[in-house]
Amino acid sequence: MSTPRIARQHRVTSETDVMLTLCLDGNGSAEIDSGIGFFDHMLTALTKHGSFDLELRCVGDLHIDGHHTVEDIGIALGKAFALALGDKRGITRFGHALVPLDEALCEAVVDVSGRPYLAWNVEFPREKIGEMDTELFEEFYRAFAMASSLTVHMTCKAGRNAHHIAESGFKAFARALRMAVSADPRAGNMIPSTKGVL
Numbered sequence: 001m002s003t004p005r006i007a008r009q010h011r012v013t014s015e016t017d018v019m020l021t022l023c024l025d026g027n028g029s030a031e032i033d034s035g036i037g038f039f040d041h042m043l044t045a046l047t048k049h050g051s052f053d054l055e056l057r058c059v060g061d062l063h064i065d066g067h068h069t070v071e072d073i074g075i076a077l078g079k080a081f082a083l084a085l086g087d088k089r090g091i092t093r094f095g096h097a098l099v100p101l102d103e104a105l106c107e108a109v110v111d112v113s114g115r116p117y118l119a120w121n122v123e124f125p126r127e128k129i130g131e132m133d134t135e136l137f138e139e140f141y142r143a144f145a146m147a148s149s150l151t152v153h154m155t156c157k158a159g160r161n162a163h164h165i166a167e168s169g170f171k172a173f174a175r176a177l178r179m180a181v182s183a184d185p186r187a188g189n190m191i192p193s194t195k196g197v198l
Helices: 037-050 067-085 136-148 162-181
Strands: 006-012 016-023 030-033 053-060 094-101 104-111 117-121 151-158
Touching: 006 067, 016 067, 030 037, 037 053, 037 067, 037 136, 037 162, 053 067, 067 136, 094 162, 104 162, 117 136, 136 151, 136 162, 151 162
Parallel strands: 030 053, 117 151
Antiparallel strands: 006 016, 016 053, 094 104, 104 151
């Protein structure tokens, strides 16, 4: 993995225009403009704590609501993640993290399995954080999991503050992804599966 793993995506629909560049071997640099302030904050946390680099711009139909923007960013980011990984040789494959933020505690567990799945066990005490509907977090994680072919389990174990719950979750997801895509020194150049393919 001496060559940085980088991928670009440009997703254009009648509802959104998403352009992004993702580097899995970065230092946490983020230049993000989704048009939704709190979502930018969460994607910046994902980038920082995953040690990725992400440049992302989205123009979406926010005059309707944030749904298409959040979902399409999840799709584009998931596709870029899968492309940057390539054939997945030498990676750890599994990742997990349990991250607190004050009273909130969220857990993320991921498997770069080639089998897309989201298990979502997170509840928010209010419907909005800033201008973002909290129900859209599940849509983002589902879109990312489906587009990247990852198995993702997200669980909130404690929390009363919606901001803290969301941020704890994104930080846990970032750390789990960082672990999963990191090099496994014992795996060498092997694909971490008895099937020989992921």
